[in-house]
Structures are given as structure tokens and as C-alpha cells.
Amino acid sequence: MIALQDLHKSFGEKQVLAGVNLQVGQGESLCVIGQSGTGKSVLLKCILGLVQPDRGRITWHGRPLDRAAFMAGFGMLFQGAALFDSMSVWQNVAFRLRQRMSDGKARAIALDKLARVGLGAETADLMPAELSGGMAKRVGLARAIADDPSVIFFDEPTTGLDPIRARAINALIRDIVTQTGATAITITHDMDSVCAIGDRVALLQCGRIVHDGPVAGMSDAPELADFLGVGVAK
Amino acid sequence: MTPIRTVGRAALRLTRGIGAVTIFAGRGLGGLRPLPGRALGLQLIQIGWLSLPVVGLTALFTGAALALQIHSGGERFQAGDVVPAIVAIGMVRELGPVLGGLMVAARVASSIAAEIGTMRVTEQIDALVTLSTDPIRWLVTPRLWAAILSLPVLVAVGDIIGIMGGWLVGTGSLGFNSTTYIANSWAYLEFWDVASGLIKGAVFGLIVALSGCWFGMRSSRGAAGVGRATTQAVVGAAVGILAANFVLTGLFFQ
Numbered sequence: 001m002i003a004l005q006d007l008h009k010s011f012g013e014k015q016v017l018a019g020v021n022l023q024v025g026q027g028e029s030l031c032v033i034g035q036s037g038t039g040k041s042v043l044l045k046c047i048l049g050l051v052q053p054d055r056g057r058i059t060w061h062g063r064p065l066d067r068a069a070f071m072a073g074f075g076m077l078f079q080g081a082a083l084f085d086s087m088s089v090w091q092n093v094a095f096r097l098r099q100r101m102s103d104g105k106a107r108a109i110a111l112d113k114l115a116r117v118g119l120g121a122e123t124a125d126l127m128p129a130e131l132s133g134g135m136a137k138r139v140g141l142a143r144a145i146a147d148d149p150s151v152i153f154f155d156e157p158t159t160g161l162d163p164i165r166a167r168a169i170n171a172l173i174r175d176i177v178t179q180t181g182a183t184a185i186t187i188t189h190d191m192d193s194v195c196a197i198g199d200r201v202a203l204l205q206c207g208r209i210v211h212d213g214p215v216a217g218m219s220d221a222p223e224l225a226d227f228l229g230v231g232v233a234k
Numbered sequence: 235m236t237p238i239r240t241v242g243r244a245a246l247r248l249t250r251g252i253g254a255v256t257i258f259a260g261r262g263l264g265g266l267r268p269l270p271g272r273a274l275g276l277q278l279i280q281i282g283w284l285s286l287p288v289v290g291l292t293a294l295f296t297g298a299a300l301a302l303q304i305h306s307g308g309e310r311f312q313a314g315d316v317v318p319a320i321v322a323i324g325m326v327r328e329l330g331p332v333l334g335g336l337m338v339a340a341r342v343a344s345s346i347a348a349e350i351g352t353m354r355v356t357e358q359i360d361a362l363v364t365l366s367t368d369p370i371r372w373l374v375t376p377r378l379w380a381a382i383l384s385l386p387v388l389v390a391v392g393d394i395i396g397i398m399g400g401w402l403v404g405t406g407s408l409g410f411n412s413t414t415y416i417a418n419s420w421a422y423l424e425f426w427d428v429a430s431g432l433i434k435g436a437v438f439g440l441i442v443a444l445s446g447c448w449f450g451m452r453s454s455r456g457a458a459g460v461g462r463a464t465t466q467a468v469v470g471a472a473v474g475i476l477a478a479n480f481v482l483t484g485l486f487f488q
Binding site: 045048049050068071072074075076078079080082083084085095096099143 | 352353356357358360361363364365366367
């Protein structure tokens with residue numbers, strides 16, 4: 001279980017996180033939503049250790065986060081996929097695997113993960129510049145699950161995709177999270193993603209979590225209705 | 235109080251900046267265990283091998299122009315025959331390392347800053363961290379060491395080509411005998427002349443790669459941020475080379 005307690009972060013005068021408290025249980029899928037600039041990505045980067053919080057605690061299974069152990073057990077899908085330009089698709093997917101096994105073995109696992117995200121072996125030797133936005137997201141997803149992580153983070157997984165591709169990526173994420181039993185934390189402002197991926201939804205507003213509840217009942221939550229505009233949530 | 239405060243703030247900022255760059259360089263240079271052999275090899279090709287044409291051409295024309303200048307200037311006091319020695323000493327002590335360093339700065343510092351800066355703004359560096367990989371060891375260490383190792387070689391090649399440029403002009407249009415020109419070039423060169431130039435080359439290599447990596451890693455968002463980082467890297471490397479050259483020349487020859 002990951003727990004955030006009283007997390008604060010400011011950049012100069014601007015306070016982005018003002019006491020965030022949040023828990024994500026084992027195998028749960030949490031979606032964090034909020035308007036642009038409310039600190040969703042900063043929150044994610046604090047958990048990942050890419051940004052150091054000014055105050056507060058992050059614990060994993062009740063203990064202070066051991067960054068090295070945590071990093072080894074999680075996967076991340078970046079908003080723009082963040083594939084390494086100088087490496088082919090399979091080398092991207094097998095990046096972490098190649099550090100501890102032969103290229104042959106790593107490639108075989110990479111091809112298997114690519115197949116799981118709906119990409120054939122013919123894409124393995126392509127370079128990231130040759131991929132469409134949807135394919136790049138799939139490759140990013142294959143890289144995120146390459147090492148069978150216990151926690152997967154998704155940063156705006158459908159941003160920049162057309163509605164058809166966005167639906168396909170949402171379905172893929174849902175399938176992968178269900179099949180692997182991994183804990184999933186998704187940062188998004190796409191309510192279709194929330195409905196497709198999430199078990200729980202948390203609304204980040206003014207640096208705090210102002211709503212935290214199951215996706216199933218979110219249409220009744222007044223904070224979410226305010227955020228989305230009345231009727232949209234339904 | 236305000237002017238004193240302003241000066242104090244600037245001094246603090248400068249000290250912090252120097253400290254940060256020093257720590258960055260230390261981390262970059264210390265990341266060689268285990269040796270990232272493949273990445274180092276790739277960077278040796280990128281920084282060293284592919285810089286040979288530009289460094290060679292620069293040295294060739296500089297040596298040739300230097301021979302013409304020394305000859306026409308030396309004629310004023312009947313010292314035109316010192317051309318081979320002056321060209322050789324001038325190339326290996328000063329012009330070879332400095333011009334070679336500046337040309338590599340233009341070619342390499344910009345490309346390193348653009349590459350790393352693009353990786354920064356497209357979250358590839360964040361992705362490295364999430365894949366349990368230290369971006370300094372992965373990106374900075376091979377570039378720093380490749381530049382430190384390849385610049386002295388480039389300087390040595392540039393020195394030879396520069397001296398050959400002087401020889402071409404000397405024998406082609408200044409009336410020097412080929413054998414005498416070469417003999418005079420070697421006769422007045424001392425070991426320390428060559429060694430000091432090669433040491434300068436290694437230091438300039440560090441400055442070039444460090445500037446590219448530092449500004450690339452600190453690149454701000456967007457294409458404008460990468461463009462700014464590229465410019466800063468080239469300017470930083472060029473100024474760093476000229477300043478370091480002054481300090482090293484003072485250390486070696488005073």
C-alpha cells in the first residue's frame with residue numbers, strides 16, 4: 001500500500017501541494033483528476049522521487065519509502081511515452097531487462113510484452129520516430145509492464161490521442177491492470193479514462209484532495225459535479 | 235545597504251553556481267565503475283572521430299596563414315627564416331589546442347546540449363530515473379571521458395596538420411627548402427611544448443563536454459528552452475576554453 005501524508009510542495013512563491021493525504025491499496029486502481037496546473041504531475045513526481053516534497057511523508061507498506069526497492073518494482077507510462085530516441089522499440093521495452101540478462105532473452109520478453117499491448121514483432125526494430133502517437137503509447141505501456149511491476153503509474157495516458165485510440169488505450173490499461181493485479185495510479189483529466197480504468201477517483205484542487213471515493217458513485221459527489229459541470233459526470 | 239546586498243547576492247549566486255558545476259563534474263567523472271564501454275566507444279566516435287575533418291581543416295588553414303604572417307612580419311627585421319620554428323611552436327603550444335578546442339566546442343557542446351536538452355523536455359531523463367538508471371552515469375560520464383580522451387588526440391593531429399599547412403606555404407610560395415623546413419620545425423620544438431598542448435586539449439575537452447551536459451540537463455521546457463541551452467553551452471565552452479587557456483599558459487610557461 002502507498003500512503004501520502006500531509007505532502008507539501010512549493011515552487012518559489014507558488015504552493016502546488018498544500019497537504020495532500022491519499023492512500024492506495026494493493027491491487028487498487030486510483031485515478032487522480034484535477035484541472036491543469038493543480039499539481040497532479042507534481043504529485044506523481046513526488047511519489048517517484050523526481051521532485052522532492054518540502055514536507056510530508058510517503059510510505060510503502062507502512063514504512064518510509066525505500067526509493068531503490070520501490071523503483072525496481074514499478075512501471076511508468078509517461079504522457080508523451082518518453083521513448084528513448086536512439087533505441088529501437090524492443091530496446092526501449094527491454095531497457096531494464098538488458099541490464100541483467102542477455103539481449104536474446106530480453107528481446108524475447110520484449111516481443112511478448114509488445115504482443116500484450118497489441119503490437120506485432122514487425123514493430124520491434126522500428127525507431128520511435130517511425131511510430132504514430134497511439135503506437136508510441138503502446139510501446140510505452142509495454143516498457144512499463146516489461147519487468148512485471150507491482151505498481152504502475154499512468155501520466156495522462158490518453159492525452160494527444162483521438163477518441164478511438166484513447167478508448168483502445170483505456171481498455172488496454174484496464175486489461176493489463178486486471179490481469180497483472182498491479183496497483184495502478186493514473187493522473188488524468190479525461191473522465192472516460194476514469195470510468196474505464198479507475199476503482200477510485202480523487203479530485204485534486206488548490207493543492208489538496210477535496211474528494212476521494214469510488215468511481216461507481218462519483219456522479220453523486222457534489223465536488224465532482226462542480227468540477228465537471230452539472231450533468232457531465234452522469 | 236542595497237549595493238552591498240546586490241554584490242553579496244551575486245557573489246553567493248556565483249559561488250553556488252561554481253559549487254553546483256563542480257559537484258556535477260565530480261559525479262560525471264566518477265561514474266566510470268563499471269566502465270560504460272559501449273556508450274564510451276560511441277561517444278569517442280561522435281566527439282573524436284567525427285570532429286577530425288573540422289579540426290584538420292582549421293589547423294591546415296591556420297598553419298598556412300601563420301606561415302605567411304610570420305614570414306611577412308619577420309622580413310621587417312631580417313628574421314623571415316624563423317617561419318618553421320615559430321609555426322611549429324605556435325601551433326603546438328597555443329593555436330592547435332585553442333582553435334581545436336573552439337571548433338570542437340562549436341560542433342560538440344551544441345550537439346550534446348541539444349540532445350540532452352531534448353531528452354530533458356521530452357521526459358526521457360525522467361524515464362531513465364524511473365527505470366532505475368542514473369542519468370549522470372548513463373549520459374554525462376561517457377561524454378565527459380570521451381571528450382577528455384579524444385581532444386588531446388585531435389590536438390596532436392591538428393598540430394601535425396597545422397605544421398604541414400605551414401610547410402605547404404613555406405615550400406610552395408616562400409621559397410623554403412622542404413628538408414630544411416621540416417628539420418627546423420623539429421629542431422626548435424621541446425617536449426614540454428607538445429605536452430602542454432596535449433594537457434590543454436584534455437582540459438578543453440572536459441570544458442566542452444561539461445558545458446554541453448550541464449546546460450542540456452538544465453534545459454527548460456519547450457523548443458525555446460533547448461535552443462537557449464544550446465547557445466549557452468557553446469558560449470560557456472568557448473569562454474571557458476579561453477579563460478582556461480590563459481590560466482594554463484601562465485601555469486606552464488611563467
